[in-house]
Amino acid sequence: MSSSNQRGRGGGVQASAPASTDPGKKCTIHWEGVRGARTERLLAWCKENEDARIKLFSDSAKDAKEQGRKKKQSGTSRDIFYSQVAQAVFSNDEDLEVQQLFKEDPKAFIKPVSTHFGTLKRKYNEFNKELKQSGAGKTYVELQEDPKMKSLIDTKLKKIPWWPELHGWWWMNPAFNHAFSTADAGQDFASAALEHFNVSKQSQ
Numbered sequence: 192m193s194s195s196n197q198r199g200r201g202g203g204v205q206a207s208a209p210a211s212t213d214p215g216k217k218c219t220i221h222w223e224g225v226r227g228a229r230t231e232r233l234l235a236w237c238k239e240n241e242d243a244r245i246k247l248f249s250d251s252a253k254d255a256k257e258q259g260r261k262k263k264q265s266g267t268s269r270d271i272f273y274s275q276v277a278q279a280v281f282s283n284d285e286d287l288e289v290q291q292l293f294k295e296d297p298k299a300f301i302k303p304v305s306t307h308f309g310t311l312k313r314k315y316n317e318f319n320k321e322l323k324q325s326g327a328g329k330t331y332v333e334l335q336e337d338p339k340m341k342s343l344i345d346t347k348l349k350k351i352p353w354w355p356e357l358h359g360w361w362w363m364n365p366a367f368n369h370a371f372s373t374a375d376a377g378q379d380f381a382s383a384a385l386e387h388f389n390v391s392k393q394s395q
Contacts, residue, residue, distance in 0.1 A: 220289065220303040222310070229280050233307065234356050236279040247272045248360060248367060273304040280304065312367055315357045318347055319370045330362060331355045 222230050237244045247269060277300035281293040293300055321343065322334070334340045348354060361367035 220300070222307050228285065230307070230353060232280045233276055233304070234353055236276050237360070240275070243272055243275065244360065248364060269305070270301050273301045274298070276304045277301060311353065311357060314351050315354060315361060315367070316369050318351055318354050319368060321347055322370070331358050
């Protein structure tokens with residue numbers, strides 16, 4: 192019998208043990224609060240594995256062009272990357288029950304990792320909505336140079352402290368940063384984004 196995962200209460204994801212150990216054994220994987228260390232380890236893996244991270248996040252063609260390199264396309268299943276992340280996050284987890292369950296069936300943790308990336312993406316875009324058009328197309332460093340934007344960001348970081356890291360990876364990737372227009376590589380991305388916001392506001 193294959194392992195299974197399902198949504199748990201409180202935003203967690205349940206990882207089930209294989210039938211060969213205890214078919215009724217389940218534990219809920221939480222990522223926030225006291226379990227924030229799991230997200231820290233997930234992000235640490237992303238920082239340490241740049242090539243895999245770029246492939247996992249569907250490399251931006253414009254990003255690749257501006258950096259003078261070819262767009263990186265992954266021939267590897269995302270589940271392979273998720274498995275690597277799960278190894279980094281759960282192999283020495285603070286919760287011994289979770290740690291043991293991971294050793295028994297590491298594949299059961301692919302879904303919790305995948306789901307959490309989706310949660311981070313959603314929260315990242317919720318954060319970006321607060322920046323509105325004044326934050327479109329700007330890096331974290333540029334935003335910090337604007338006192339008003341810095342104050343707004345610093346306040347919002349209490350809810351999602353990992354936003355700077357995510358913005359560093361996703362700010363030019365329309366697949367992850369929904370605030371961006373899908374302008375072609377020959378356009379000024381920031382200007383295109385601002386124009387997109389202005390047109391949207393006029394149509395409302």
